[in-house]
Amino acid sequence: MQRGFLIDMDGVIYRGGQLIPGAAEFIQQLQVTDTPFTFLTNNSQRTRRDVVTRLARMGIEVEERHVFTCAIATARFLAQQLSGGTAYVIGEGGLLQALHTNGYSIVDHDPDYVVVGEGRAFTFEMLEAATRMILNGAKLIATNLDPNCPTQHGSRPGCGAIVAMLETATGVKAFSVGKPSPVMMRMARKELGLATAETTIIGDTMETDILGGVQMGYRTVLVFSGGTRPEDLARYAYRPDVTVDSVADLCGLDPLLVGEPSAVG
Numbered sequence: 001m002q003r004g005f006l007i008d009m010d011g012v013i014y015r016g017g018q019l020i021p022g023a024a025e026f027i028q029q030l031q032v033t034d035t036p037f038t039f040l041t042n043n044s045q046r047t048r049r050d051v052v053t054r055l056a057r058m059g060i061e062v063e064e065r066h067v068f069t070c071a072i073a074t075a076r077f078l079a080q081q082l083s084g085g086t087a088y089v090i091g092e093g094g095l096l097q098a099l100h101t102n103g104y105s106i107v108d109h110d111p112d113y114v115v116v117g118e119g120r121a122f123t124f125e126m127l128e129a130a131t132r133m134i135l136n137g138a139k140l141i142a143t144n145l146d147p148n149c150p151t152q153h154g155s156r157p158g159c160g161a162i163v164a165m166l167e168t169a170t171g172v173k174a175f176s177v178g179k180p181s182p183v184m185m186r187m188a189r190k191e192l193g194l195a196t197a198e199t200t201i202i203g204d205t206m207e208t209d210i211l212g213g214v215q216m217g218y219r220t221v222l223v224f225s226g227g228t229r230p231e232d233l234a235r236y237a238y239r240p241d242v243t244v245d246s247v248a249d250l251c252g253l254d255p256l257l258v259g260e261p262s263a264v265g
Contacts, residue, residue, distance in 0.1 A: 001197070001198060002035075002036070002194070002198055003035065003198055003200060003255045003258065004035060004036035004037060004189075004192045004194040004198055004199055004200070005030065005035065005036070005037040005038075005199075005200050005201070005202060005255075005258070006037075006038060006040040006068075006185070006188050006189070006192075006199065006200070006201040006202070006213075006218070007037055007038070007039050007040060007201075007202045007203075008039075008040060008041070008201075008202060008203035008204060008205070008208075008209045008226075009039050009040075009041045009043075009051075010041075010043075010204075010226065011203075011204030011205070011223070011225060011226020011227055012202055012203060012204050012223050012225065012226060012246075012247060013027075013039070013055070013058075013060070013247070014058060015225070015226070017058075019058045019059060019060070020225050020246055020247065020248075021246065021248055022246055022247050022248020022249070022250075022251055023060070023246075023247050023248075024058075024059050024060050025248070025251045026247040026248070026250055026251050027060050027062065029251060029252075029255075030255065031062075033255055035255040036192040036193065036194060037066065037192070038065075038066050038067065038068045038188055038191060038192055039051065039055075039062070039066060039067050039068065040068050040179065040184075040188050040201070040209075041067070041068075041069050041070065042069075042070045042143070042144040042146050042159075042178045042179050042208060043069065043070070043094075043118060043149070044069060044070050044071035044074070044091055044092070044094050044095045044098075044117030044118050044143040044144070044159070044178075045091070045092045045093065045094050045095070045117065045118045045119060046069070046093070046094045047093060047094045047097050047098075048064040048067040048069070048072075049064060050093070050094065051067045051069070052064055052066075052067060068184075068187070068188045068191055069094060069098070070117075070143040070144045070177060070178030070179070070184055071091075071094045071095040071097075071098040071099075071117060071143055072098050072187075073143075073177050073178065073181075073183060073184035073187050073188070074095070074098065074099075074115065074117075074141060074143045074177040074178070075095075075098035075099045075101065075102040075104065076098075076102055076187060077177050077183055077187075078099070078102065078104060078113060078115070078141065079102040079103055079104070082112055082113075083103060084103050084104070084105075085103075085104055085105075085112040085113065086104065086105045086106075086107045086110075086111045086112050086113070087099055087104050087105070087106060087107070087111050087112065087113045087114070087115045087141075088106070088107060088108060088109075088111040088113070088114050088115070088129065088130060088133055088138065089106055089115050089116075089117070090114070090115070090116045090117065090119065090122045090126055090127075090130060090162060091115065091116065091117030091118065091119050091143070092117065092118070092119040092121065094117075095115065095117040095143060099115070108129070109133075110133075110136075110138075111133055111138050112138065112139065113138055113139050113140075113141050114130045114133050114134055114138045114139070114140050114141065114166070115141045115143070116130075116140070116141070116142050116143065116159055116162050116163050116166065116174070117143040117144075117159055118143070118149055118158060118159050120156075122162065127162075127165060127166065127169075130166055131166060131169045131170055134166065134170045134172050135170055139175070140163070140166060140167070140170070140172050140173070140174040140175070141174065141175055141176075141177065142159055142160070142163045142174040142175070142176040142177070142178070143159055143176075143177060143178050144158075144159050144160065144176060144177070144178025144179065144208075145159065145160035145163060145174070145176045145178070146158040146159055146160050146178075146208065147160040147161050147164075148160075148161065159178075163176075178208075179208040179209060179212045180207070180208050180209070180211040180212030180215060181212070182212070182215060182216055184212075185201075185212045185213070185215075185216045185218075186216065189216070189218075196216065196217045196218065197217075199216075199218040199219070200213075200218060200219040200220070200221060200258055201213035201218050201219070201220055201221070202221040202223065202247065202250075202258075203220075203221075203222065203223070203226075204222065204223050204224070204225060204226025204227055204228055205226065205227055205228060206222070206228055206232070206233075206236050206238075206240075209222075210222055210238070210240045211238065213240075214238045214240075219241050219242075219258075219260075220240040220241050220242070221240060221241065221242045221243075221244065221250070221258065222240035222242070222243045222244075223243075223244055223245070223246050223247060224243065224244070224245050224246070225245065225246035225247070230243065241260075242258075242260070
């Protein structure tokens with residue numbers, strides 16, 4: 001049986017603009033052993049090419065096929081639901097490109113969907129317009145429900161915060177496609193051609209990476225190099241299969257054993 005990996009980025013591979021020690025070596029190990037992997041991110045702002053370039057500048061050389069974003073998952077989901085539809089978008093380049101690639105037109109009135117992603121360019125006027133569209137029947141879609149986004153200067157409001165305003169204003173609940181949604185988790189696994197039992201997710205967040213993995217039946221590895229501390233685990237009704245300080249602890253392990261409790265520590 002083979003083994004493949006869905007790997008979160010911020011907090012696992014880098015923090016802010018700094019590569020986490022051991023991350024480059026772990027990814028190189030996966031490449032040398034021809035182990036399937038993809039970076040799985042709830043950031044809808046960047047395109048695949050943007051992410052690849054950012055990683056290259058940090059010292060990790062990968063291809064666009066190694067990146068799977070919530071923007072891609074959202075656009076593919078919408079194309080499956082309504083081919084050739086229209087969307088009013090609160091978001092940036094990665095989301096816009098994904099929608100266009102999947103046959104969607106971006107409009108400023110009478111859309112089939114209001115689609116919300118991350119971004120700093122939105123205005124209150126955009127929220128007003130989106131509110132009217134939703135009340136007139138447009139369906140509300142969130143690329144993810146993360147309440148905040150980490151930056152090198154600290155946290156800023158995330159997609160979930162914007163969506164919460166629209167939900168409160170309209171009384172309509174958004175459908176979220178990003179982690180921990182099984183929509184994105186399943187799409188990413190199928191992108192790698194893996195079965196459920198062959199899939200391991202590595203992340204730093206219990207509410208998204210680990211919860212999504214647990215719900216899908218994947219092996220789960222929680223790293224403490226991001227936003228979760230060991231003492232936080234007592235608050236959750238579910239647990240990861242394995243906890244490590246960082247991906248550096250996974251270097252040198254047979255990829256088939258990563259995620260096995262007996263293989264680490």
